[in-house]
Amino acid sequence: MRKLNIKLQDIVPIIAFLIVLLFFTVQSGGRMLSPFNLNLLIDQSMVVILIGSGMLFVVAQGSIDLSVGVNLALSGVLGMWVSEKLESPYLMIAAAIVVGLLMGLLNGVIVAKLKVPSFMLTLAMLIGVRGIVHYIQFKTDVSYVSPDLYWMNEPGNKIVIFLVILAIMYYVFEFTRVGRNSQAIGENEIVAKYVGVRVDLMKIVAFGLSGMMAGCASVFSILTVGGTSQTMGSFMEMKVAMAVFLGGVLVTGGITARMYKVILGSFTITIVVNGLAIIGLPQTEVSQSVEGVLLLLILFATIVANRRNARQAAIPDDDALQADGSA
Amino acid sequence: MTETKNLLEIRGLYKSFGSTKANINVDFTLRPGEIKGLIGENGSGKSTLLSQIAGIYGHDAGEMFVKGEPYDPASPLDANRAGIAMVMQELGVIEKLPIAINMYLGRLDRFTTAGVIDRKLLRKEANAVLEKWDLPLFGKNAMPSGAIEHNKIIELARALSVEPDILLLDEITQSLSHNNRDKLYNIMNKFKALGKSVIVITHDIDEMIAIADSITVLRDGEVVGDVVTAETTAEKIRYMMVGREISGDYYRADTAPDFRDEVVLKAEGMTLPGEIEDLSFELHKGEILGFCGLSDSGIHSVGKAIYGLSKLKAGTVHLAADGTRIRNGATALKRKMAYVPKDRDNEALMLHARIVDNATLPSLSIVKSFLDFLSPRKLKKLSNEMIDKLTVKTTGYAQNIDALSGGNKQKVNLGRWLAKDLDVLILDCPTRGVDVGVKAYIYQLMKDAKAQGIAMVLISDELTEVIGMADRLIVMKDGRPVRNIERGDSFTEHSVIEVMI
Numbered sequence: 001m002r003k004l005n006i007k008l009q010d011i012v013p014i015i016a017f018l019i020v021l022l023f024f025t026v027q028s029g030g031r032m033l034s035p036f037n038l039n040l041l042i043d044q045s046m047v048v049i050l051i052g053s054g055m056l057f058v059v060a061q062g063s064i065d066l067s068v069g070v071n072l073a074l075s076g077v078l079g080m081w082v083s084e085k086l087e088s089p090y091l092m093i094a095a096a097i098v099v100g101l102l103m104g105l106l107n108g109v110i111v112a113k114l115k116v117p118s119f120m121l122t123l124a125m126l127i128g129v130r131g132i133v134h135y136i137q138f139k140t141d142v143s144y145v146s147p148d149l150y151w152m153n154e155p156g157n158k159i160v161i162f163l164v165i166l167a168i169m170y171y172v173f174e175f176t177r178v179g180r181n182s183q184a185i186g187e188n189e190i191v192a193k194y195v196g197v198r199v200d201l202m203k204i205v206a207f208g209l210s211g212m213m214a215g216c217a218s219v220f221s222i223l224t225v226g227g228t229s230q231t232m233g234s235f236m237e238m239k240v241a242m243a244v245f246l247g248g249v250l251v252t253g254g255i256t257a258r259m260y261k262v263i264l265g266s267f268t269i270t271i272v273v274n275g276l277a278i279i280g281l282p283q284t285e286v287s288q289s290v291e292g293v294l295l296l297l298i299l300f301a302t303i304v305a306n307r308r309n310a311r312q313a314a315i316p317d318d319d320a321l322q323a324d325g326s327a
Numbered sequence: 328m329t330e331t332k333n334l335l336e337i338r339g340l341y342k343s344f345g346s347t348k349a350n351i352n353v354d355f356t357l358r359p360g361e362i363k364g365l366i367g368e369n370g371s372g373k374s375t376l377l378s379q380i381a382g383i384y385g386h387d388a389g390e391m392f393v394k395g396e397p398y399d400p401a402s403p404l405d406a407n408r409a410g411i412a413m414v415m416q417e418l419g420v421i422e423k424l425p426i427a428i429n430m431y432l433g434r435l436d437r438f439t440t441a442g443v444i445d446r447k448l449l450r451k452e453a454n455a456v457l458e459k460w461d462l463p464l465f466g467k468n469a470m471p472s473g474a475i476e477h478n479k480i481i482e483l484a485r486a487l488s489v490e491p492d493i494l495l496l497d498e499i500t501q502s503l504s505h506n507n508r509d510k511l512y513n514i515m516n517k518f519k520a521l522g523k524s525v526i527v528i529t530h531d532i533d534e535m536i537a538i539a540d541s542i543t544v545l546r547d548g549e550v551v552g553d554v555v556t557a558e559t560t561a562e563k564i565r566y567m568m569v570g571r572e573i574s575g576d577y578y579r580a581d582t583a584p585d586f587r588d589e590v591v592l593k594a595e596g597m598t599l600p601g602e603i604e605d606l607s608f609e610l611h612k613g614e615i616l617g618f619c620g621l622s623d624s625g626i627h628s629v630g631k632a633i634y635g636l637s638k639l640k641a642g643t644v645h646l647a648a649d650g651t652r653i654r655n656g657a658t659a660l661k662r663k664m665a666y667v668p669k670d671r672d673n674e675a676l677m678l679h680a681r682i683v684d685n686a687t688l689p690s691l692s693i694v695k696s697f698l699d700f701l702s703p704r705k706l707k708k709l710s711n712e713m714i715d716k717l718t719v720k721t722t723g724y725a726q727n728i729d730a731l732s733g734g735n736k737q738k739v740n741l742g743r744w745l746a747k748d749l750d751v752l753i754l755d756c757p758t759r760g761v762d763v764g765v766k767a768y769i770y771q772l773m774k775d776a777k778a779q780g781i782a783m784v785l786i787s788d789e790l791t792e793v794i795g796m797a798d799r800l801i802v803m804k805d806g807r808p809v810r811n812i813e814r815g816d817s818f819t820e821h822s823v824i825e826v827m828i
Binding site: 171175176177178180181183184187188190191192193194195196197198254255 | 631634636655656657658659660661666668673674675676677678679680681684688689691692695698699700701703
C-alpha cells in the first residue's frame with residue numbers, strides 16, 4: 001500500500017497561492033490574466049525566482065542574504081560600465097554574473113570564517129554598497145542596453161534561458177550534496193560538522209550562489225527595463241525573502257527548504273503586488289499596508305500549520321513527549 | 328482512609344496520547360523511606376507515569392493519593408507544593424542563566440520585590456541546598472554550556488530545593504559519571520533515613536538491583552510485576568520486561584585481548600588544554616579500545632579529537648597506512664572513520680528531519696554519481712536496507728526521526744555508519760538511554776564489527792560496558808592517561824575504579 005504522505009504545512013502555501021490568484025482574477029474582472037498583464041507578471045516573477053533560487057541555499061542553512069537587492073544593482077551597474085568601456089555588449093552578462101558571484105563569496109567568507117551573523121553582515125552590505133552604486137551611477141551616468149542584446153528580451157527566448165538556469169539551480173539544490181548538506185547545516189550545524197560536512201565551505205558556496213544569481217537576475221532586470229538606474233533592486237531582498245517564506249520555507253531552513261516552494265512563493269508575492277495595482281489600488285500607503293496584512297496572514301497560516309505538524313510528530317513516542325514536557 | 332501507610336498510592340491509572348495507550352490500569356504504591364525502581368523497555372510508559380505524578384500531564388482515568396489525601400496536580404508547581412519533585416530525562420536547564428536562577432526557576436516569587444530579584448538571598452539559599460546535599464559546586468556561577476552532567480546536577484539541585492517527600496528521577500544516573508553517581512546514591516540513602524521516598528528509572532538493571540528496595544516492571548503501558556529486590560534477580564526482571572528470555576552472553580565471552588597486529592590509527596601526544604594532556608595510543612585492526620574515567624577526566628573530549636573536530640594544541644592523529652593527518656571531520660569521513668557522539672539528540676541526529684535524511688548523511692559522497700547526482704531511489708534503498716537490517720520500528724524511511732523511541736533513534740544513529748565500509752568507529756556512550764533489548768543488540772553489532780576488522784574506540788561512563796567489551800582500556804584522570812590495562816585477570820571493575828580515583 002502506498003501511503004499518502006502529504007503534510008498540512010506543504011499544502012497551506014499552495015492554497016494561499018490559489019486563493020490569491022482566484023481573488024485577484026475575479027476582483028479585476030479577468031484583467032489580471034490579460035496577455036499584457038500575464039507577460040508583466042512572468043517578467044516580474046522571473047527576477048524574484050532567479051534570486052530566490054540562489055538565496056534558498058543560504059536560507060536552507062539557517063542564514064539570510066539581505067544583500068541580494070544591492071548586489072543586483074552593483075553587478076548591473078558595473079556590468080554595463082565594463083561592457084561600454086570595452087565596447088563588447090555580451091561582456092555585460094559575464095561581468096554582471098562575476099561581480100555578483102564575487103560579492104556573494106565575500107559575504108560567505110566573512111560569515112564562515114569570521115563568524116559574523118549573516119543577518120548583520122548582509123544588512124550592513126545592503127546599506128553600504130548602495131552608496132557605492134550611487135557613486136558609480138553618478139560617475140558613469142545612466143546606460144542603456146545595447147541593441148545587440150534585444151533578441152534576448154523576446155518573450156520566447158527569455159523564458160527558455162530562464163528555464164534552463166532554473167533547471168540547473170533546481171538540480172543543484174535537490175539532487176546534489178551542496179543542497180543536501182545545506183539542509184543538514186540548517187537542521188543542526190553541529191550534527192553536520194560532526195558527521196564530517198565541510199560546513200565553512202558550504203556556507204561560502206551558498207553565499208556565492210546567492211550572489212551569482214543576483215548578478216544573473218540583474219541581467220534579466222536590465223534587459224526588461226532597458227538600462228540601469230539608481231534605484232534598481234531596491235527592496236528586492238525583502239521581496240525575495242518574503243517569497244521564500246511565503247512558499248513555506250521556515251526561517252530556520254533545514255529540510256523545509258525546497259526549490260518548488262521558492263517558485264510558488266515568488267508567484268504569490270508577485271500576484272499580490274501586481275493584483276493590488278490592477279484592482280485600482282495605486283502604489284500608495286494603502287496598497288502597501290494591504291500587502292503587508294495579506295502577507296502576514298499567509299505567513300501566519302504557514303507557521304500554524306508547521307507547528308501542528310510538529311506536535312503530531314511527537315505523539316507516538318514516550319521520550320519525545322518527555323522532551324516536550326520539559327521545554 | 329486507610330492508606331496512611333503509603334506515601335503515594337495510585338489506582339487504575341489510564342493515560343493515552345492519540346491512539347497510543349501509554350498507561351493502562353496502573354496500580355502503584357510507595358511507602359515512606361522506600362526506594363522504588365521503575366523499569367521497562369523504551370516506550371513502556373515509565374516516563375509517562377512519572378510525568379503524571381509530577382503534574383506534567385493530567386491522567387485520563389484513575390486516582391492518586393498522597394499521604395492518604397486525594398492528589399490531582401494541575402502543574403509541576405502544584406506537585407512541588409504536595410512535596411513531589413522530578414528530575415527529567417531530557418535536559419531542562421537554561422544554559423545562559425546562573426545556576427541559582429535555574430534552581431528556582433518558576434519559584435522566584437519569594438525572592439522578588441517589585442519585580443527585582445534579591446540575588447544575594449537567592450544565592451545564599453541555593454548554596455545552602457547544594458551544601459546540604461553535598462553536590463559539587465561549580466566555582467563561579469557561570470555554567471559551562473553543553474555539559475550534560477553539569478546540567479543534570481543542576482536539575483537535581485532544583486528538585487532537592489523543593490524539599491520533596493517524594494523525589495522522582497528519570498534516567499539520571501546514565502548522564503552521571505562514577506563519582507557523581509556515588510553522590511546521588513548518598514542522597515538517596517539520606518532520603519531513606521529521613522523516611523522520604525525516591526522513585527527511580529534506570530535502564531541499568533544491575534544498578535537498579537543495587538539501589539532499589541522494590542521494583543515495579545512496566546511493559547506496553549501495563550504493570551507486569553512488582554517485586555522486592557532482595558527476592559529477585561536480574562534475569563527475572565529482564566524476562567518480565569521483554570516477556571521472553573534474553574540470552575546470557577550480553578558482553579564478550581572471551582577473557583583475553585584479541586585483535587590483529589596491523590595498526591590502523593595512531594595518536595601521538597594529543598593535547599587539548601584543559602581537556603586532554605599528552606595522550607598517545609595505537610589502535611589496531613579489530614580492536615576495541617576502551618576509555619574510562621571520572622567526569623572531569625576528559626574521556627568525552629577524546630572521541631571528538633580523534634575525529635579531527637578539535638583544534639589540538641599539540642600532537643597528532645594520523646592513519647598508520649599512509650600517515651594522513653586527521654585534522655577535520657571531512658578528512659575523517661573520507662578516510663572511512665565514523666564518530667557517534669554521546670549527545671544523540673543534539674550532536675548526532677537531525678531531529679526534525681526524516682529517517683532517510685539522517686540515515687544517508689554520512690553516505691552522500693558514496694551514493695553520488697556523475698555530476699554529483701544523488702539518486703532519490705538509491706537514498707531510499709540505502710535507508711530501507713538499514714531499517715530492515717537493524718529492525719528499526721518505524722512506519723517507513725519518510726518518518727521523522729523525532730517520532731521514534733530512544734532505542735530506535737540510536738539504531739539509526741549507529742546503523743547509518745555500519746552501512747558504510749568503515750576502518751575506524753568511535754563510540755561515545757553508545758548505549759546511553761536505550762533499553763536492554765537494544766543494548767544487547769548494540770553489543771552484538773560491535774562484536775560483528777570487530778569480527779570484520781573494524782577498529783573501535785569505546786568511550787563510556789558505564790564501567791561494566793567497557794570491561795565487558797574492550798580489548799584494552801585506557802584509564803584517564805584529569806585529562807591524562809594514567810593506566811593501560813589489557814583484557815585479562817585484572818580486568819575488573821574494582822581494579823579500574825582504584826586507578827580512576
